[in-house]
Each structure stands twice: as structure tokens, then as C-alpha cells.
Amino acid sequence: MKINLDTEVLTDNNAAAKFNRDLFTKHKTLVVNLMSSPGAGKTTLLEKTIAALGKEYSIGVIEGDLATEKDADRIRALGAKAVQINTNGGCHLDARMIAKVIDEFDLEKTDILFIENVGNLVCPSGYDLGQNHKVAILSVPEGNDKIPKYPVMFRRTELVVLNKIDLLPYLDFDVDMAIEDLKGINPESKLIRLSSKTEEGLDEWLTWIKEAYRNLQEQ
Amino acid sequence: MHEMALRGDILQLVENDARSRNFKQVDKVELIVGDLSNAMPDALEMAFDVFRARGLGMLSEGAQLVIHKEAARSKCVICGHEYTPDRRLSICPECALPSGRLIAGETFKVQSYEGS
Ligand SMILES: Nc1nc2c(ncn2[C@@H]2O[C@H](COP(=O)(O)OP(=O)(O)OP(=O)(O)O)[C@@H](O)[C@H]2O)c(=O)[nH]1
Ligand SMILES: [Mg+2]
Ligand SMILES: [Zn+2]
Numbered sequence: 001m002k003i004n005l006d007t008e009v010l011t012d013n014n015a016a017a018k019f020n021r022d023l024f025t026k027h028k029t030l031v032v033n034l035m036s037s038p039g040a041g042k043t044t045l046l047e048k049t050i051a052a053l054g055k056e057y058s059i060g061v062i063e064g065d066l067a068t069e070k071d072a073d074r075i076r077a078l079g080a081k082a083v084q085i086n087t088n089g090g091c092h093l094d095a096r097m098i099a100k101v102i103d104e105f106d107l108e109k110t111d112i113l114f115i116e117n118v119g120n121l122v123c124p125s126g127y128d129l130g131q132n133h134k135v136a137i138l139s140v141p142e143g144n145d146k147i148p149k150y151p152v153m154f155r156r157t158e159l160v161v162l163n164k165i166d167l168l169p170y171l172d173f174d175v176d177m178a179i180e181d182l183k184g185i186n187p188e189s190k191l192i193r194l195s196s197k198t199e200e201g202l203d204e205w206l207t208w209i210k211e212a213y214r215n216l217q218e219q
Numbered sequence: 220m221h222e223m224a225l226r227g228d229i230l231q232l233v234e235n236d237a238r239s240r241n242f243k244q245v246d247k248v249e250l251i252v253g254d255l256s257n258a259m260p261d262a263l264e265m266a267f268d269v270f271r272a273r274g275l276g277m278l279s280e281g282a283q284l285v286i287h288k289e290a291a292r293s294k295c296v297i298c299g300h301e302y303t304p305d306r307r308l309s310i311c312p313e314c315a316l317p318s319g320r321l322i323a324g325e326t327f328k329v330q331s332y333e334g335s
Contacts, residue, residue: 005236005329009228009250009258091221123221126257126327148306152257155321184307187317 013127016095020102020130027107030213031115033129035153036137037146038119041163043071044196045137045205046114050078052206057111057213062101064093064118071116081105092123095130112213121146125153133212139164140173147181155186161205166195222262226270230279233332237278242334245279249330253289255308256327260286282332291324 008014024031034042043063050059061082063072066089075082083101085093093115105113115131117124125134136157138146141164147154154160160182162175175193182189192208194201229248237245252258267284274280293304295311297318302311309317 001242001335002331002333003236003240004331005232006331007232007329009225009232009327009329011232012228090224094224122257126221151306151308152255155255181307183317184310187309 010126010128013095016099017128017130020095020098023102023107024113024130024132027110028217029107029110030112030209030216031129031131031133032112032209032212033115033117033124033131033134034137035117035121035124035134035157036119036139037121037142040119040137040139040142041196042116042119042137043074045161045163045194046116047074047078048196048199048202049114049206049209050075050080052202053112053209054078054080058109060105060110060113062093062098062113062115064097064116066090066118081110087118091118091120092127093117093129094127098129112209121150121153125150125156132216133158135159135161137161137163138178140167140171143171144174144177144181147178147185151185154182154189157186158189159208160189160191162191162193163196165193165200166198222259222266223269225258225263226266229329230270230277232329233279233282234277237332237334240334242278245282245332245334247283247285247333248279249285249287249332251287251289251326251328251330253324253326254291255321255324256289258327260288278334279332287330289323289326292322293319294322295319 036042059080061075063082063084065071067086069084072082072084083104085097134157136153138160179191182191192204194205233248252260291304293308294301295318298313300313309319311319
């Protein structure tokens with residue numbers, strides 16, 4: 001007998017994501033899912049963000065990593081609450097993993113929760129975690145071709161942080177081309193140029209976060 | 220990449236439904252996999268081969284996997300033109316504007332299965 005299931009493969013994940021989202025919404029916690037290749041600068045940007053906003057906002061971080069606690073330790077060193085999820089080789093975080101650690105945060109007192117996904121430009125893009133915003137970080141040394149090469153990631157994120165722009169003078173990364181490619185793949189997406197090293201462009205990112213937070217509180 | 224995990228999701232959907240109908244076996248599982256779904260048909264096939272070799276005693280262990288690929292298609296919101304997108308998939312080739320919206324290619328579904 002043929003049974004027409006006609007069901008999304010990620011049905012379970014999407015149900016868990018809804019569970020997470022309902023909790024986050026109830027507490028008006030802004031949740032940002034940060035995705036990038038390994039080493040593009042997710043943790044460094046989070047360090048800078050916490051240093052700049054940590055007094056004004058209560059910030060929590062969920063760190064996704066293949067094996068270590070290293071990134072969570074970097075966040076804790078700045079006095080923010082960080083919970084590490086080790087995927088034991090898994091290439092992405094899924095909504096169930098997030099659901100399992102949500103209780104470790106006092107959401108009522110958490111204004112902003114950042115989720116640093118596992119470094120990977122492919123797999124994390126498919127999984128809704130229940131976040132308000134998905135952000136991709138692309139770094140200058142990765143080269144120009146990443147946006148057209150990984151269209152799924154850039155279609156499903158609403159903001160691209162182009163990090164390590166301090167390296168632009170040494171590499172032939174064409175920023176205008178990246179912006180054109182991005183527009184061609186996802187016309188709604190925005191790009192912020194930034195260096196976590198020199199902090200050029202950091203203000204624009206911080207403004208984006210604050211606006212997202214304000215919009216959420218007004219809903 | 221994560222086709223092993225996806226295989227787990229697919230099998231769980233099928234097994235749960237098959238058990239609820241008191242089926243004793245599943246003979247075939249049909250998927251729709253879009254070009255822009257991030258799931259790779261070849262890797263899925265391989266993940267299922269590994270699963271069969273393991274012999275876990277699941278209903279779908281002997282099931283044949285059939286993958287229907289869904290090609291990417293875009294449609295322009297300005298002129299209505301439908302086209303097969305290239306790298307810049309939102310650019311309508313008629314209008315040369317980012318006015319194209321994907322209408323197919325992102326699906327990743329279990330379409331059906333055969334059980335008895
Ligand atoms: N030149 C330069 N280096 C940077 C910048 N941002 C980060 N880095 C360096 O890039 C390296 C990787 O940064 P991380 O922040 O650990 O990157 P990540 O994305 O968290 O890496 P994974 O968690 O391993 O995927 C570190 O050596 C950083 O110091 C930047 O804006 N400019
Ligand atoms: Mg990191
Ligand atoms: Zn058109």
C-alpha cells in the first residue's frame with residue numbers, strides 16, 4: 001500500500017524550533033543565530049559585542065562546537081553566561097540541542113542570546129533553531145566566490161557581516177562584487193563591512209543589534 | 220555533510236507512520252530533494268546503504284530509496300517571467316533586476332512510502 005506522507009524531512013526539528021521560539025518570545029529575548037565557515041570570526045565578534053554591550057544588556061551565548069569548550073571559555077572570560085554544546089563531530093546545531101540547554105539560562109533576565117553555530121557554510125543553514133535572526137559572517141580571506149558558491153546559506157540569512165576588512169589591502173577581495181552577488185541571491189539581505197580587529201564597522205553591527213532588540217520589545 | 224542525520228529523520232517519519240498502521244515492512248521510500256535544499260542525493264543514497272548494512276531490525280531496512288530531484292525555478296514579480304536561475308538566482312533575465320523569487324528547488328520532503 002502506498003502512503004502519501006508529503007512531510008518535510010525536518011518536521012521534528014521545526015517542531016522543536018517552534019517550542020524554542022515560543023519560549024524566547026514569551027520572555028522577549030532576542031535570539032541571533034551566527035553562522036560562518038570555521039575561523040571567519042564568530043567568537044571574536046561576540047567578544048567585541050559583549051565588551052561593547054555587556055553593561056547595557058544581559059547577554060547569553062550558546063556555543064556550538066565539534067568538541068571543545070574553548071569558545072565558551074572565551075565568552076565566560078568576559079563575564080557573560082555561556083553554555084557549550086558539543087556536537088561530537090556533528091556539522092550543525094539543531095533545534096533539539098538548543099531546547100535541551102535553554103533551561104540553563106534565566107530567559108526572563110536575558111536580553112540577548114547569541115547562538116554561535118558550528119563553523120560550516122552548508123549544514124547549519126537548513127536548521128531553524130527558533131531564532132529571531134540568522135546572520136552569516138563571511139571573512140575577507142575566504143574570497144569572493146563564497147556567496148554564489150553557498151547560495152543556500154546566503155538566501156536564508158538576512159544580514160552578512162563581512163569580517164576582517166582590515167585585510168582588504170592585502171587580498172584581492174572585491175567588495176562591490178560580493179554586494180552584487182548577495183543582491184542577486186537574496187535581494188532583502190544587508191551587508192555590513194567590519195573588522196573585529198580594528199573595530200571599524202563595529203558600530204554599525206551594534207546599531208543593528210540594538211535596533212533588533214528594540215523592535216522586539218515593541219512588538 | 221549531515222546526510223546521516225537526515226537519514227535518521229527520514230526513517231523516523233516513515234517508521235512512526237508505518238508502525239501506526241501496523242505494517243510489517245516498508246518496501247520503498249520516495250523523497251523529493253530540491254537542488255537548493257542542501258541535501259545531496261548521492262550522499263543520501265550512501266547513508267541508506269550504510270543503514271541497510273547495519274541490520275537494525277527496522278521496518279524500512281529492505282526499502283528501496285527513490286529520489287526525485289526538484290530543479291530550481293524562479294519567477295519574476297515584475298514581468299512574470301519564469302526561468303531556470305543561474306548563480307544570481309534572483310536576477311530576472313528579462314528585467315535585469317533582482318525581482319526573481321524562487322518558486323521551486325528548496326523542497327526536502329518524504330513524498331511517500333510503500334508498506335504492507
Ligand atoms: N585580521 C583579522 N583577524 C581576525 C578578525 N576577526 C577575527 N580574526 C582572527 O581570526 C581567527 C579566528 O577567529 P574566531 O573568532 O575564533 O573564529 P570563529 O568563526 O569563532 O572560529 P570557529 O569557532 O573555529 O569556527 C582568530 O585568530 C582571530 O583573531 C578581523 O577582523 N581581522
Ligand atoms: Mg568560534
Ligand atoms: Zn522580470
